[in-house]
Amino acid sequence: MDDGKPSEPRTKWWSRPSTDRDRPAGPEEDGAAATGVADASGTAPAGPGGTAGTTAGERLPHTTPDGDYTPAPPVAAPPPAADRGTPAPAEPAPPAAEPHVHRTQPLHAPDEYSTPPYGGPGPWAPAPPVQRPVATPAHGTPVPPPYAGTDGHGTAAPPVAAAPAQGGQEHHTDPWPPPHTVPQQHPVPQPPGQTPQQTSQWMRYDPWGAPRQPLSHPGPGQGVDDVRPRKARRGTVLVGAALLALLAGGIGGGVGAYVERNGGLTTVELPQSGRDAGGRAPDSVAGIAASALPGVVTLHVNGSAESGTGTGFVLDDRGHILTNNHVVAPAGSNGDITVTFSGGESAAAEIVGKDSGYDLAVVKVTGVSGLTPLPLGNSDNVRVGDPVVAIGAPFDLSNTVTSGIISAKERPITAGGEKGDGTDVSYVDALQTDAPINPGNSGGPLVDAEARVIGINSAIRAADSGSGLDGGQSGSIGLGFAIPINQGKRVAEELISTGKATHPVIGVTLDMEFTGDGAKVGGKAAGGASAVTEGGPADDAGIRSGDIITEVEGQRVHSGEELIVKIRAHRPGDRLGLVLTRGGKELSMTLTLGSASGT
Numbered sequence: 001m002d003d004g005k006p007s008e009p010r011t012k013w014w015s016r017p018s019t020d021r022d023r024p025a026g027p028e029e030d031g032a033a034a035t036g037v038a039d040a041s042g043t044a045p046a047g048p049g050g051t052a053g054t055t056a057g058e059r060l061p062h063t064t065p066d067g068d069y070t071p072a073p074p075v076a077a078p079p080p081a082a083d084r085g086t087p088a089p090a091e092p093a094p095p096a097a098e099p100h101v102h103r104t105q106p107l108h109a110p111d112e113y114s115t116p117p118y119g120g121p122g123p124w125a126p127a128p129p130v131q132r133p134v135a136t137p138a139h140g141t142p143v144p145p146p147y148a149g150t151d152g153h154g155t156a157a158p159p160v161a162a163a164p165a166q167g168g169q170e171h172h173t174d175p176w177p178p179p180h181t182v183p184q185q186h187p188v189p190q191p192p193g194q195t196p197q198q199t200s201q202w203m204r205y206d207p208w209g210a211p212r213q214p215l216s217h218p219g220p221g222q223g224v225d226d227v228r229p230r231k232a233r234r235g236t237v238l239v240g241a242a243l244l245a246l247l248a249g250g251i252g253g254g255v256g257a258y259v260e261r262n263g264g265l266t267t268v269e270l271p272q273s274g275r276d277a278g279g280r281a282p283d284s285v286a287g288i289a290a291s292a293l294p295g296v297v298t299l300h301v302n303g304s305a306e307s308g309t310g311t312g313f314v315l316d317d318r319g320h321i322l323t324n325n326h327v328v329a330p331a332g333s334n335g336d337i338t339v340t341f342s343g344g345e346s347a348a349a350e351i352v353g354k355d356s357g358y359d360l361a362v363v364k365v366t367g368v369s370g371l372t373p374l375p376l377g378n379s380d381n382v383r384v385g386d387p388v389v390a391i392g393a394p395f396d397l398s399n400t401v402t403s404g405i406i407s408a409k410e411r412p413i414t415a416g417g418e419k420g421d422g423t424d425v426s427y428v429d430a431l432q433t434d435a436p437i438n439p440g441n442s443g444g445p446l447v448d449a450e451a452r453v454i455g456i457n458s459a460i461r462a463a464d465s466g467s468g469l470d471g472g473q474s475g476s477i478g479l480g481f482a483i484p485i486n487q488g489k490r491v492a493e494e495l496i497s498t499g500k501a502t503h504p505v506i507g508v509t510l511d512m513e514f515t516g517d518g519a520k521v522g523g524k525a526a527g528g529a530s531a532v533t534e535g536g537p538a539d540d541a542g543i544r545s546g547d548i549i550t551e552v553e554g555q556r557v558h559s560g561e562e563l564i565v566k567i568r569a570h571r572p573g574d575r576l577g578l579v580l581t582r583g584g585k586e587l588s589m590t591l592t593l594g595s596a597s598g599t
Contacts, residue, residue, distance in 0.1 A: 283449045288389045289401045291451040293342045294372040296444060297321060298393040299349070299363070301328055303335035311392035311444030312339070312363065313453065314373045315492060319365040322492050323443030324458055325354045325426075326416065328361045339365050342399055353495030355598040357503055357568070359415060359426035359458055360488055362495045374445055377452030379484035382406055382431060390435040390457055390480070392444030404435030404478075410555070412565035413481055415459045427561065429569040430481035431455045437480035446482045455482030490571060504572045504593040507536020508543060510560040518548040518581070519563035541591035544582065551579035567593065 280286040295314045299321075301307055310327030314320070321339065328351055331337055337349045347365040354361035386406045394400055411432045416424040433446060437457050446455035461479035494501045509531040514520040521538075522531035523545050531545045532538050543549075550557055552566040553576055570576065572595035579588050 282451070285389055285401070285403045288447060288449065288451045289391065292374060292389070292391055292445065292447050293399055293401070295374040296342055296391045296399070298340045298396070298398040299323060299327055299443070300338045300340070301331045301335060303330040303332045305332075306330040309393060309396045309440050310442045311440065311457070313443075313445045314371050315362070315496075316373050317371050319368055319371065320352065320492075320496055321349065321363050321365065322456065322488065323361055323363065324456065325356050325359045325361045327443045328354060328363060337363055339363070340398065341368075353499035353501070355491060355495065355501040356416065356424045357426055357598050358483070358487065358491045358501060359428065360456070360483065360491045360495070360501070362492055374447070375452045376485055376489055377448055377450070377454040379431065379454050379486045382409060382448070382454055382484075384408060387449050388433055388435055388454070389447050389451075390433070390437055390441060390444060391447070392437070392441035392457060394436075394438035394440040396440055400441075402436040404433050404480075406431060407434050407479075408432035410569075411481060412562040413459060414561055414565075426458075427565045427568055428458065428481065428483050429487070429565045430459070431484055433480045433482060434478040435480060436476040436478070438476050441480075454485050456485065456488050457482045484569075487569060501598040502572055502595045503598050504567055504570050504574065505537070505596045506543075506567060506576075506591060507533035507538045507594055510563065512560050514548075514560065516548065517558055518550040519557055519560040521545050521547045521549070537591045537594045541578075541589045543578075543580070543589070543591075547580045547582050547587075549578055549580045550586075553577055 280290065282288070282291065297312050297314065299310045299312055301310070308327065308330050310323055312321040312323035312327070315322050328337060331351070337351070338346055339349045340346045345368070347368050349363040349365045352362040352364050384406050387403065388406055389401060389403045391399070391401050409431055411428075411430045413428050413430050415426045415428065418424060431446070431454070433455075435446070437460050441457050442459075444457045445453040446457055448454050457480060459481040460476055461481075463477050491501045509522045509525040511520040511522040511531075521543060525531050532543055549563055552563065555566065557563050557566065567576070570593060572593050574593050575590055576593060577588065577590050579586065581587070
């Protein structure tokens with residue numbers, strides 16, 4: 001501490017030396033006076049009577065009236081104790097004569113709780129209590145009653161056997177030897193008649209101290225020796241767990257590899273029925289397909305401008321195959337036609353004859369043996385609801401089998417008309433079926449429950465472009481149409497025999513623009529001739545221009561197309577009964593069908 005006026009800025013309020021003024025001693029001062037421990041600045045707290053205690057050879061300065069500090073005269077230090085282990089008797093120090101100092105009165109009454117006022121602390125505010133760390137006591141320092149015989153946590157401490165002092169030194173056996181030697185504190189003289197009090201610093205709780213540390217035996221706390229082995233055991237357990245995990249992983253990997261390569265530890269066999277003889281009922285779809293497939297072929301047609309794929313079926317063992325005219329039409333006069341049988345064999349084919357009005361054609365393969373002709377049924381025996389099976393190569397998927405029923409009979413449909421002159425239009429009194437028919441099924445057989453051909457699949461009703469042949473049409477929507485086999489048989493026989501087919505006619509030109517009910521005979525034919533052919537079947541029966549035909553063989557006719565379909569459903573030479581209206585009157589007549597060459 002420097003004498004005289006301080007040259008540096010004054011320290012903050014909590015480090016200024018307190019003035020010697022009359023005020024009641026606080027709890028901190030009483031404890032400091034009792035213990036005699038100096039504070040951090042080297043001064044002891046105030047003793048009894050408000051006099052501050054000092055360390056050896058030093059006194060607190062006094063304040064002069066002008067505010068300066070003057071050092072107090074030194075006081076002789078007490079002689080050191082002869083024995084470190086035994087405190088020297090306290091001798092009261094002679095009071096030093098001090099000049100009377102005029103003390104400045106504070107502007108407010110002293111705070112009996114020693115609490116600094118709010119705002120900035122004044123020069124008379126006491127320093128705040130500060131808990132300071134204490135040094136470890138030397139061996140033999142008395143322990144206060146609340147902790148005597150315990151380890152600081154209420155647990156009894158092991159007894160310590162102290163050896164008698166020899167030669168002014170103390171020898172002792174301590175199970176916890178001190179880590180270092182702590183200089184013994186000089187006892188503070190006590191007033192006469194008072195028993196030296198135990199040092200109150202041992203009553204304080206040190207939150208940073210080791211758990212269960214004996215107050216009288218400094219050194220490693222109890223439980224330290226137990227922690228180290230526990231850490232070692234923990235490391236051993238971790239190593240063992242790691243080795244066990246590696247071992248388990250290796251075993252698991254080996255088992256997994258074995259299972260993957262060998263299909264399991266044991267062979268798994270699921271229950272399964274044995275092989276049957278392969279037989280099916282002849283009228284089942286499987287039985288019908290097995291019987292009809294050998295006689296169905298796939299046609300690949302390549303022409304100079306276009307190509308296509310269709311289906312056909314074998315008519316006889318000479319190699320004649322029936323199909324649709326629009327299937328072979330792309331070949332033209334010099335195209336190539338290849339026929340592939342159900343077994344995979346292929347052969348070249350040539351056109352025998354074709355007819356666009358009936359949409360039928362016959363081709364022939366040569367040099368092929370072992371052909372399987374399909375039996376022909378009778379389409380007049382078919383009833384609505386009969387089961388049928390369609391076989392073909394939709395989208396070039398050969399040997400495709402679909403099944404359904406006959407949905408309707410004698411459906412008058414027209415197909416073709418791409419040329420625009422009407423020469424390629426076909427009129428069919430068709431069988432309607434819901435068996436799926438798609439592009440590529442054209443020319444294939446529609447067979448009954450006995451695997452007999454009752455129709456030739458020729459047209460489908462598409463959802464986007466109406467009825468027509470299967471050239472570029474969309475998929476099946478359950479509306480397929482087949483040419484009745486009775487008509488197909490007659491045309492096929494004519495094509496094989498003569499290369500051409502004949503059409504039945506009545507010898508009239510129809511007004512196709514008529515929108516009324518029935519088929520109307522036109523007024524004039526092409527070139528100005530009469531609409532009724534002179535000497536023809538209609539002329540002989542008495543039909544005139546302007547007559548409206550409403551029935552054919554008892555079946556109602558609603559348009560000119562329907563009349564053509566109904567007539568072509570018969571053979572030339574057949575007799576037909578007609579009903580017509582003339583001038584509001586209904587007339588009935590009969591005629592014999594004539595014949596015309598097809599194209």
